[in-house]
Amino acid sequence: MDNVLDKLVIGRHxxxxxxxxxxGKYPSAVVARAALAASxxxxxxVAVRRVNLDRNAEDSIWHxxxxxxFTLLPNTAGCSTRDEAVRTAMLAREVGMGDLVKIEVIADPKTLYPDNQATIEAAKILIEEGFTVLPYVTDDLVVCKKLGDLGCAAVMPLGAPIGSGLGIRNPVQIRLIVEAMAGSGVPVIVDAGVGTASDAARAMELGCDAVLMNTAIAGAKDPVAMAHAMRHAVIAGRLALSAGRIPMKLYATASSPLEGLIG
Amino acid sequence: MKLVVNGDAFEVEADPVTVDVLVSRLGLEGQRVAVEVNRRIIRRAAWAETALAEGDAVEVVHFVGGG
Incomplete structure (x- = not known):
């Protein structure tokens, strides 16, 4: 089943x-392990945080x-400036010894909308530092093009606010980004907003190269079952896109032959 | 020697107090952590030879679950 799809290429990976x-946000480590496997x-x-020296806070995810x-994609969640994001990315590379980083510079606390300008600036610095950069941005095609031109390994527009489960609110915007990035070799990954399996399938049907989610799985009543669902939804959406859907029409067209009807 | 580790006062007695010594006093030997001293990352390979000074601000970070 996993072999039906072509490979996703992110930088040299x-x-x-x-x-x-x-x-994040799984009810337990056991559920997290099972859900990650099912997905x-x-x-x-992963996120970068201070080690709690009192030892009663969240344990390292490694435990x-x-x-x-897995290939680790550390994020810069919690950062609100370019410099914080760059500093966090540098620390992440030191912890994980990998080159991937998800740049997340949050500008608005209520919507968690990213600061696209600061993200572009951070991307520039981190690409020069040798990182494989995946920036989380709003669904803005011009911003995505700029990030692609800078040398980002992917662009990650949001489908809806982080953790909202609202799905792909602006499918036209996502489609425009997909078309703008086509041929550039820069994958488009919808990051944030997915609530259920049909949202993931929809993102893939719109031509996105991949989908990134956390809350939709971790916050589901049964995270392991939802992880299964998401795995299949992403595959289904990708297959449906390449299969080529029928055009939509206002009126019915019979599926059964009209000849030979009983009189 | 008085340091500030992850925002809190932390006292270590050793001579010298290297990053290696601090990491082991914190019980983090062999753990996947990164260390910053006064906002400069100290690569793991340099921990043993990097001596800390009174009042140094040290950050010790790791990976936690996140999106």
């Missing part, structure tokens, strides 16, 4: 799965999940 998942994902996101099975 290749992946069989087109579903990227977050590692079939090869890339997981909860065997991260050696």
């Amino acid at each position: 290749e992946f069989g799965s087109r579903l990227l998942v977050g590692t 079939g994902s090869e890339i997981v996101t 909860q999940v065997d991260l050696s099975k």
Whole structure:
């Protein structure tokens, strides 16, 4: 089943799965492990935080999940300036010894909308530092083009606010980004907003190269079942896109022959 | 020696207090952590030879679950 899709290429990395998942907010480490396995994902996101010296706060994710099975995509979540994001990315590289980073510079606390300008500036610096950069941005085609031109390994427009589960609110915007980036070799990954499997399938049908989600799986009543659903939805959406859907028409067209009807 | 580790006062007695010594006093030997001293990252390979000074601000970070 995993082999039906073509590979997802991010920088110098290749992946069989087109579903990227977050590692936050799972009800337990056991559920997190099972959900990550069920998702079939090869890339997981992690956050960089101070080690709690009192030892009663959140434990290192390394103790909860065997991260050696995954390519790690550390994020700069919690940063609100270019410099904070760059500093966090540098620390992440030191912890994880990988070159991937998801740039996330938050500008608005209520919507968690990103600061696109600061993100572009951080991307420029981190690309020069040798990072494989995946920026989280609003669904703005001009911003995505600028990031692609800078040398980002992917662009990650939001489908809806982080954790909102509202789905792909602006499919036209996402489609325009997909078309603008086509031929550039820069994958488009919808990051944030997915609520259920049909949202993931929709993103893929719109031509996105992959989908990144966390809350939709971790916050579901049964995260493991939802992870399964998302894995299949991403595959289904990708297959439907390449299969080529029928045009929509206002009126019916019979599926059964009209000849030979009984009199 | 008084340091500020992750925003809190932390005292270590050793001579010298290297990053290596601090990491082991924090019980983080062999853990996947990164260390910054006064906003400069100290690569793991340099921990043993990097001596800390009174009042240094040290950040010790790791990966936690996140999106």
